[in-house]
Amino acid sequence: MKLARLLGIDYLREGYPTVDLSTKEQVARQLLNAASFKKIQVRLFWSVAAVIGAVALQITLNQRGNSSLSPMQSALLAFLTLIAIAANVVVALTYRCPNCRSTPNGVAVKLGGEGVASISRGIHPFPVRCKKCGFYLSKRQIEADLKHQQQQQ
């Protein structure tokens, strides 16, 4: 999570709507939301890995020359790559907060040529909370905030 903060893609914690963590039921609700989101997150990582794998395989085989593959095999490989990319798009579209269905966006700051900084918005890979409804998307963050709450009392 430190890396996300360094890259400037982590949200400021002040930006989240307030969520009640005072009762066990509320905490359980947040834990459930985080657990549901984790499944979606894992799906995203697998689909990204599939695309990277397919592209890497294409590059490796292309370097070996076309003689090692029959036209049928090449077509099949291209087809598999397309499927992996399509799966990626579908997964990215369903990458949403389980509670309010909003997509966790992140802001990335990049340094362009001549020292010009550009800001782009994209999917946040490690959101800790939903910016729209404030629900937790990370179990670790629930634990950290509960600890913080106990220390204040």
Ligand SMILES: [Zn+2]
């Ligand atoms: Zn939400």
